[in-house]
Amino acid sequence: MGSITLQNVSKTFGEVSVIPSIDLEINNGEFAVFVGPSGCGKSTLLRLIAGLEDVSGGKILIDGKDATDKAPSQRGLAMVFQSYALYPHMSVRSNIGFPLKMAKVDKAEIDRKVEEAAKILNLTDYLERKPRNLSGGQRQRVAIGRAIVRSPECFLFDEPLSNLDAALRVNMRLEISELHQKLKATSIYVTHDQVEAMTMADKIVVLNKGRIEQVGSPLELYRSPRNLFVAGFIGSPK
Numbered sequence: 568m569g570s571i572t573l574q575n576v577s578k579t580f581g582e583v584s585v586i587p588s589i590d591l592e593i594n595n596g597e598f599a600v601f602v603g604p605s606g607c608g609k610s611t612l613l614r615l616i617a618g619l620e621d622v623s624g625g626k627i628l629i630d631g632k633d634a635t636d637k638a639p640s641q642r643g644l645a646m647v648f649q650s651y652a653l654y655p656h657m658s659v660r661s662n663i664g665f666p667l668k669m670a671k672v673d674k675a676e677i678d679r680k681v682e683e684a685a686k687i688l689n690l691t692d693y694l695e696r697k698p699r700n701l702s703g704g705q706r707q708r709v710a711i712g713r714a715i716v717r718s719p720e721c722f723l724f725d726e727p728l729s730n731l732d733a734a735l736r737v738n739m740r741l742e743i744s745e746l747h748q749k750l751k752a753t754s755i756y757v758t759h760d761q762v763e764a765m766t767m768a769d770k771i772v773v774l775n776k777g778r779i780e781q782v783g784s785p786l787e788l789y790r791s792p793r794n795l796f797v798a799g800f801i802g803s804p805k
């Protein structure tokens with residue numbers, strides 16, 4: 568359940584090769600963090616996995632099955648973006664329940680799922696509010712709630728905290744880690760923030776110019792960076 572495998576995955580935009588070739592295995596239930604400088608291809612890789620972009624070559628397996636040609640909605644994934652993209656005129660309840668409404672789930676079931684997600688995210692008291700009456704952290708939790716209601720096998724996070732101030736970021740980091748402990752869904756979390764990578768990851772994937780520099784646990788990368796790039800980015804100097 569929920570493993571993600573990339574086999575020789577590449578992506579070219581026009582003439583430009585953004586991802587030459589990536590092989591990667593993310594195990595079921597793992598919290599993987601893609602880290603690397605701005606422009607190195609983190610979002611592109613996540614969008615390929617989500618099916619929001621087509622691969623130029625290679626295969627993507629989800630749960631061991633070829634998902635390369637599947638539509639995003641058929642992949643069992645939920646994506647949480649940096650911009651919250653909440654509907655301003657809708658209540659928190661309607662925002663969280665929106666994906667289920669689109670999927671024509673009946674109202675009683677939507678209410679049940681929304682309330683369950685709200686409980687996990689400490690939003691129970693805010694269900695009837697509009698997004699403008701929430702704090703930044705609460706809004707981000709609503710965005711996560713909208714991902715949770717579909718009970719995805721995998722979560723994909725693209726720099727979800729980069730719009731928040733430093734103190735809130737620390738809080739949300741802990742909340743997302745706690746959420747992962749509760750749901751145990753395979754997660755890929757993209758960030759350019761080394762501290763987020765080191766504190767949240769089971770597995771860190773260090774990317775540079777569309778290539779993987781190293782894959783390992785935070786401790787492995789810290790203790791034995793493979794090269795100066797990894798050392799400079801994450802580890803102690805080699």
Ligand code: ADP
Nearest residue numbers: 580581585603604605606607608609610611612
């Ligand atoms: P990151 O998320 O690590 O900052 P991105 O995946 O957004 O990096 O971008 C990687 C590279 O691919 C950048 O050079 C970017 O300009 C390029 N790129 C991303 N999306 C497109 C696109 N739709 N068309 C052309 N180039 C793109």
Ligand code: MG
Nearest residue numbers: 609610611726
């Ligand atoms: Mg990005």
